[in-house]
Amino acid sequence: MRRVAALLLALPVAAAIAGGAAWVKVPGGSFRTALKYEDGKGVPAKIASFAMQKRPVTNAEFLAFVQANPQWRRDRVATVFADARYLSHWAAPNTLRKDAQAAQPVVNVSWFAANAYCEARGARLPTWREWEYVAAADETRRDARKDPAWRERILGWYARPASGPLPRAGLQVPNAYGVQDMHGLVWEWTEDFSSLLVSGDNRVQGDADKQKYCGAGALSMDDRENYAVLMRVAMLSSLDARDTTSSLGFRCAKDIP
Amino acid sequence: MKRHPTRLLRPTLACLLLVVASAFAAPAVAPLPRDSVYQLPLPLTDQHGRTMDWRQHRGQPQVVAMFYTSCKYVCPLIVDSGKAVEHALAPAEQAKLGILLISMDPKRDTPAALMAVAKQRRLDPAHWSLASPRADDVRSVAGVLGVRYRQLADGEFNHTTALLLLDRDGRIVARTEKVGSVVAPEFIAAVHRVLK
Numbered sequence: 001m002r003r004v005a006a007l008l009l010a011l012p013v014a015a016a017i018a019g020g021a022a023w024v025k026v027p028g029g030s031f032r033t034a035l036k037y038e039d040g041k042g043v044p045a046k047i048a049s050f051a052m053q054k055r056p057v058t059n060a061e062f063l064a065f066v067q068a069n070p071q072w073r074r075d076r077v078a079t080v081f082a083d084a085r086y087l088s089h090w091a092a093p094n095t096l097r098k099d100a101q102a103a104q105p106v107v108n109v110s111w112f113a114a115n116a117y118c119e120a121r122g123a124r125l126p127t128w129r130e131w132e133y134v135a136a137a138d139e140t141r142r143d144a145r146k147d148p149a150w151r152e153r154i155l156g157w158y159a160r161p162a163s164g165p166l167p168r169a170g171l172q173v174p175n176a177y178g179v180q181d182m183h184g185l186v187w188e189w190t191e192d193f194s195s196l197l198v199s200g201d202n203r204v205q206g207d208a209d210k211q212k213y214c215g216a217g218a219l220s221m222d223d224r225e226n227y228a229v230l231m232r233v234a235m236l237s238s239l240d241a242r243d244t245t246s247s248l249g250f251r252c253a254k255d256i257p
Numbered sequence: 258m259k260r261h262p263t264r265l266l267r268p269t270l271a272c273l274l275l276v277v278a279s280a281f282a283a284p285a286v287a288p289l290p291r292d293s294v295y296q297l298p299l300p301l302t303d304q305h306g307r308t309m310d311w312r313q314h315r316g317q318p319q320v321v322a323m324f325y326t327s328c329k330y331v332c333p334l335i336v337d338s339g340k341a342v343e344h345a346l347a348p349a350e351q352a353k354l355g356i357l358l359i360s361m362d363p364k365r366d367t368p369a370a371l372m373a374v375a376k377q378r379r380l381d382p383a384h385w386s387l388a389s390p391r392a393d394d395v396r397s398v399a400g401v402l403g404v405r406y407r408q409l410a411d412g413e414f415n416h417t418t419a420l421l422l423l424d425r426d427g428r429i430v431a432r433t434e435k436v437g438s439v440v441a442p443e444f445i446a447a448v449h450r451v452l453k
Contacts, residue, residue, distance in 0.1 A: 066293075078289075078296035080401050111400060194399060195407035197415050239398030 020061050020121060021053040021170070024178045025256060031133045034145070034229040035196075047133050052126060052249040055180045056188060057117060059090070060102035062109065065117050067094065072113055081112035085244045102166040105186045105249040111241040113187045118252035125191035126253035128236075130227060135182040137175040145226060154228040159192040183228060187235055187251040196237040244250045289315075292402045301359065301388035305369035311357070312427075314386075318451045319355040319423040322436075323404045323416070324371045325362035326387075331418050336378050337438040338420050339385070344446045356385045359398060361406050361414055363389035372436045391403035403432070420444065424451050 028049040066072050066087075073094065074087040085108050088257075091097045095236050109117075111125075147149075167185060174180050176214035235248075289295050295312045302308045320342055324332040339356040346354065359364035371387040374380075380387070390398055399406060406416035422431035422444065431447035433440065 077291070079292040080294055080296050112397070115397070192396065192407070194396065194405040195415075197405055197407055197417070237405075240403055241397075 010219075019141060019208050021050040021251065022055050022238040023254070026050055026052050026130070026134055026177050026179070029138070029142075031129070031143075033129060033132055034226040035132075035233065036159055037095040042107070045129055047129060049256055050126075050130055050253055051256050052130070052134060052179055052253045053176075054174070054178065056105035056186055056249045056251045058102065058169050059104055059106045062087075062106040062117060063094075063096060063102075064092075068150055069116070069120065072105065072116060077113070079242075082110040083242050083244055085162060085246070086110060087114065087244075089246065095186050099165065100188070103170075104166045105169040105181070106248050107166070107186055107249045109189075109248070109250065110244050111189050113238070114250035115191070117250075121252060123252035123254040125250060127192050128190040128196065130253055131182075131188065131190050134177055134179050135228065135232075137177055137179075137182075139173050140176055141174045150161070151227060155185050158227070158231060186247055187232065189248065189250040190236065193239060194241065196233050267387065268383060275345075289434070290426050291387065292341065292429075293427035294423065295388070297401050299390055299394055301386075301390055301396055302363075302368060303386050303388040304375045306368040306380070311388075314357065315357055315427060317353065317355045317426050318425055318448070319357045319427075321357045321359065321402065321421045321423055322419065323361050323399060323402060323406070324358050325360050325414060326366050326374050327338055327362070327412075328414065331416075331436065334436045334438075335420070336380070337376070338436045338440050339380075340378075341438050342445065342448055343384070345440070346448065350449070351384065353452050354384060354448065356380075358385070358387045359402075360387070360389040360398065361395050361404075361416060363392050364387055364406075365412075366384045402429075422447050422451060 026049065028047045030044045031047050032044040070076060071078075074082075074090070075093045087093070087106075089097070089101075089109050090109055096102055113127055136143045136145050138150050139146070141147075169185065170180050172180050172184060175182060183215060239245075239248075289312075294317055299311045300308055301311050320339060322335045322338070323400065339358070339384070342354075343351055343356070344423055357397045360371070366387075367388045371389065375382065375385060375387055395406075402419060402421055404417055404419055406414050408414055418434055418436050420433050420436055421429050424430050430451055431444050433444045435446070
């Protein structure tokens, strides 16, 4: 405990950690998703204004949550809510590692755990649409998706091997909304991750579409050049709500009146 | 003289209360296993309009699936699956199994809508429960049951389908994604086992 406290004090963002990441107001707007839904007919969606955490939730913040809610300790969590890797990167159920882990984004968290964290803060996970909307921005433009240079930069991140410690959260230049780390740090859960039904799911069963789905077929990509979105969707659509991975974290969002 | 019987009565009453209390507490409720889906608190409102947590089903093995009443393709097959499981059982086994269909469309699946399906398909209310969670709980229950879904622009749903078998404590002991009037023999075998 003392060690964690010392680490917290050593950080310039200590104040922010105590209360969790700052909230950024994201003005709503019209947005054309890179996903193609058979029922959507390419109509741009209206995104209502909402608030999003400036950066992903850190280990220190998640530790504070686990201490206040011990049912989410890795040695006590219901196994229907988290797999065996849940928080396995911590030194102990109640302790982070000695290095600068406190300020790193928390990973190895399940959807249920991420959801419970946000709920405890009176918030929720962002929807896929909200996440994609904010992630379309670069440092100066709210929608940089058509810029090949921006796409190359994101591809560069995917191409880098995932070895070595994770950087701290909140180090990258904020995007046009003032939000950080939408790319280049960790994957992130969305509230409705399990609504991403990629047609590839059919391979598993070999079932006819009508066996597998009630209603129209699954989604496909409307914008095949948008690797950032393609990779996220492929990853999220392959997960169960109790799954955790060493590169998957989250941040919270909330409605604003 | 008058006080005497009262004094005698008091300990008797206390005794009686104790007996009653211990009778209620008798089947000492063991903590839920960590791999039980009942770890998720889930109030459900059934076709009779009764609202209770799904933990109420603890103690009785359940066949569980997610569905919605306005669904035209897969959901009637889910009901067929439940019936096929019932038909594969001896009457004594049938009495010990619950069939629980959980709606992913609580907005439209009111008790009346659920009851209409129960009546139309002649589902025995002694075994079948058709129920809606709160709207905020749908994603979570789908999460513990491993079901994916997305509501379409027209109000229909895209969804994966799974028929699950829960043991008495809510552990998933069998799962099949093939639904219809022919249920996988391994699934039926698991039902026999869990009812023993």
